[in-house]
Amino acid sequence: MSSPVYASKVALSNNHYLDTLKYWSIISAYGLAAAEGIRLTQEHIDILVWLREQFDQNGDTDIIATLQQLDVMYGPYGGEEYLQVLFPKAPLEQSLRIAGLPVPEQVCDKLSLAS
Numbered sequence: 001m002s003s004p005v006y007a008s009k010v011a012l013s014n015n016h017y018l019d020t021l022k023y024w025s026i027i028s029a030y031g032l033a034a035a036e037g038i039r040l041t042q043e044h045i046d047i048l049v050w051l052r053e054q055f056d057q058n059g060d061t062d063i064i065a066t067l068q069q070l071d072v073m074y075g076p077y078g079g080e081e082y083l084q085v086l087f088p089k090a091p092l093e094q095s096l097r098i099a100g101l102p103v104p105e106q107v108c109d110k111l112s113l114a115s
Contacts, residue, residue, distance in 0.1 A: 024052070024100030032098045036089065040098075044086055048099040055101050063104055067092060 029048055033040045047070070054069075055061060070091075071079040080091070087094035096103045 028100065029098050032100065036087075036094055036098060038087065038094070038098070041086075044095075044098070047083075047086070047095055051095060051099045051101060055099075061096060061101065061104055063092065 026045060026048075029045070030040055033044065038044065050073075051061075051066070054066065067080070070083055074082045078085075083091035083095075087098075093103050
């Protein structure tokens with residue numbers, strides 16, 4: 001029997017969100033990122049794994065707190081601007097989607113740390 005990650009029944013919804021959280025893996029992240037036009041690097045993967053760990057601990061994504069933590073963690077590299085380079089369309093939305101996590105309705109590409 002093949003792994004669920006490779007099963008043909010694992011489908012993506014219209015916005016490339018995984019239908020279920022349990023099917024996510026680093027391998028599936030590569031496919032999700034490709035659908036977003038992103039070629040994953042270790043920096044991307046570090047963020048995706050961190051987001052999933054936060055979600056596992058908290059059960060949800062606090063948008064402002066997550067953005068602030070990412071900005072502090074990646075401050076030496078340029079903070080929010082660095083995240084924008086990694087996830088050009090909308091850093092938090094794209095990273096959550098590629099991490100296979102639900103994206104809160106409030107997330108939009110105009111959300112910034114200044115709000």
